[in-house]
Amino acid sequence: MPWIPWIETENEDSSIEEIKNLYKKVRNPLTGTISDLNRITSLTPKVSENIFALGSSVYGNAVGFTAREKEIIALVTSSLIGCVH
Numbered sequence: 001m002p003w004i005p006w007i008e009t010e011n012e013d014s015s016i017e018e019i020k021n022l023y024k025k026v027r028n029p030l031t032g033t034i035s036d037l038n039r040i041t042s043l044t045p046k047v048s049e050n051i052f053a054l055g056s057s058v059y060g061n062a063v064g065f066t067a068r069e070k071e072i073i074a075l076v077t078s079s080l081i082g083c084v085h
Helices: 017-026 036-040 044-062 067-080
Strands: none
Touching: 017 036, 017 044, 036 044
């Protein structure tokens, strides 16, 4: 069965300046991708920006952990709350 998206999102090539700025801000500099969470909240750019800022703040300020440990913590947390990623 083909994948059929059921949540409307803004396209990456949107002509809306606010969306262009959002996607520029949240794009992963290493992979060039935009997270699914930012995509599904793209119709509310301010919400999307705030979610990104919160995640960046929590992840970036988690002192005392290596990058690998942070990823393991994120994986375990996602698993415990039922996230499918």
